[in-house]
Amino acid sequence: MAVTILRVLAFEKSQTLLANRLEQLFDYYRELKNDMLSFIFNGDVSDDITDGIIRITEYNVNNFEVLAKMSRRISFIMVECFQNVVRHGVKHERITEEKASGLFAARLMGDANYVSSINLIDATEVSLLQAKLNQLNDIEKDKLKALYLEVLNNDELSSKGGAGLGLIQLARKAGQPISFDFENISEDLSNFYLSLKLTNNEEQTKQGEALRFTKDFDKKIKESDVLMIYKGDFGKDSILPIIQIIEEKMRAENETGSKAFFLILVELLQNVSRHNIQNENKDGIFMINEDSEGAYWTSVGNVVNQETMQLLTERLEDLNAMEPEELKAAYKQTLREGSFSEKGGAGLGLIEIARKSSEKLKYSFDKMGDDMFFFTFNVKF
Amino acid sequence: MIDSLLLDATEDTPLIDFNTETGVFKISGRALPEDALEFFKPVEEWLKSYVENPLDSTLVEMRVDYFNSASTRYIFNILMTFEDLIDEGKEAKIVWYYKESDDMIQTKGEELSSILEVPFEMKTL
Known part of the structure; x- marks a missing residue:
């Protein structure tokens, strides 16, 4: 019942958002502006994309001095958190109602870095997990290694891939208490929140801080229809892993x-x-949404100068004024002669996007400062 | 005759196998490099030398899976080279392979064939 109401609300919400999709990206960009890397994955997760996440993280982390010092810990914690969702997550056939219930989010801001996961688990697992996590949070730091070795040498491994080795390692590398929470959503399913904050100093995190952060952010994501957000570097070394994940x-x-x-x-x-x-x-920032009708919206955004803004506006308007046959002709002409009009014109990339998009191209520019504009480009597919 | 050109495929660049002993030139895989110039420049340089002293007959076999717009331009330029060879009285032919289910690569092949003046054959894989 409660789930149905939530879904109706989500549906109405997404209808409104449909109109505001262009603003939505800029909103997220502003919220994540100071993040060196943000990566949010909302939906079913599987092990296939772990490799891509490691690659994105490693490349971005090493780009910033403040993060590079923590690079190994960050990568490790991201992977453990992520795989925790994969390992403990309830298999897909049981979550037909609430398809998008898993969330993996990492936000690296330098001094404070958050890695979180939320996933559905079997309600019967709650008490055991709770006990394990409380035990880990109570134990003194230097005893964690002994516990790790003890569990490692114990043959009685649980069927879910190890007797909490991952969690012990998380506690060791984080050097901070693990924030967690459970929320019953039905008789046999429960949401498992897991959250870590990493700092580059010894300062201890307040209990529950990382958790609040995760819940607030999760709420925002779930209220929209976001499948994925990436904010960070858009050079070749970052783009390839993103492509890999989506593929x-x-x-x-x-x-x-x-x-x-x-x-x-x-x-x-x-x-x-x-x-x-x-x-x-x-x-730049990149986001994929799935609307209530099952259509995908892909948006990218980044900061450009005035000259680029004018150039892009001209070219996008040119393309939007063309019929499919004209686009095809423009494509061929550009291929053969370099451009389709005497004053230049959109490159093959933009023509290609216009040809494959199911609607006219949607874009906007928001002024951010002197000669700085946020360019949002949105394609429905 | 210049030596054959062989570039192994990578995650974002295709296999280039231009064999001057057999006269079979193959491009296969995916071409998604952000910096397409960096990848294709050496291929274009090599072709420049090849056309100075080409074989009587060249067979081009294309088995591409994905390519981005930046690569399209270079792939087109490469194929144009054979148009020039034909103008000089040599023989050249392009065979474009595509999976039956792959409309996108089929369409790309048809489009290229309509703007290139080179014998062009479409074949399903």
Whole structure:
């Protein structure tokens, strides 16, 4: 019952958001502005994308001195947290009602870094997990290693992949209490919140801080229809792992027509680094939403200067004024002659996006400062 | 005759196997490099030398899976080279392989074939 009401609310909410999709990306960008890396994955997770997450993290982390010092710990904690969702998550066939109940979020801000996961677990597992986590939080730091070795050498491993070795390792590497919570959502299912805050100093985190952070952020994400957000570097080394993650995800879901979607994605992501105010760290944001009708919205955003804004506006308007046949002709002409009009014109990438998009191209510019505009580009597929 | 050109495929660049002993030039895999120039420049350089002293007949086999717009331009330029060879009285032919279920690669092949003046054959894999 409660679930049905929630879904109705979510549906109405998403209808309103549909109109505000362009603003939504800028909102998230402003919220995540100071993050060196944000990665949010909302939905069913599987092990296939672990590798991609490691690659994104490692590359971004090593880009910032303040993070590089913690790079191994951060990567480790991200992977453990993520795999915790995979390992303990209830298998998909049981979550038909609440498909998007898992969440993995990492926000690295330098001094404070949060890694969190939320996933559905079997209600029967709650008491055992609770006991394990309380035990880990109570134990003195230097005893954790002994406990780790003890469990490692114990043959009675649980069927879920180890008797809490992952959690012990999490506690060791975090050097902070693990924040956690459980929330019953039905008779046999419970939401498991797990949250860690990493700092680059010895300062102890207040109990529950990381948890509040996670719950607030989760609420915001769940109220929209976000599947994935990435905020960080858009250079080649970051884009490839993102592409890899999405490809794995699509393969797992056996999406039809996914090839064209994949190509739009590549063009959009590469467009961010092509038109970027920064030459070095090509910062930007990327988001995928799934609306209530099952259509995917892909948005990318980044900061450009006035000159780029004018150029992009001209080109996008040109493309929006064309019919499919004209776009095709423009594509061929650009391929053969370099451009489709005497004054230049959109490159192959933009024409390709316009041709594959199911609607006219949607974009906006928001002034951010002197000669700085936030460019949002949104494609429905 | 210049030496054959062989570049192994990577995560975002295709296999380039231009064999000057057999006269079979193959491009296969995915081409998604952000910096397409960096990857294709050496291929274009090599082709420049090849056309100075080409074989009488070249067979181009394309088995591409994905390519981004930046690579499209270079792939097109590479295929154009064979148009030039034909103009000089040599023989060249392009075979474009695609999976029956892959509309996208099929369409790409048809589009390229409609703007290139080179014998162009579409074949299902």
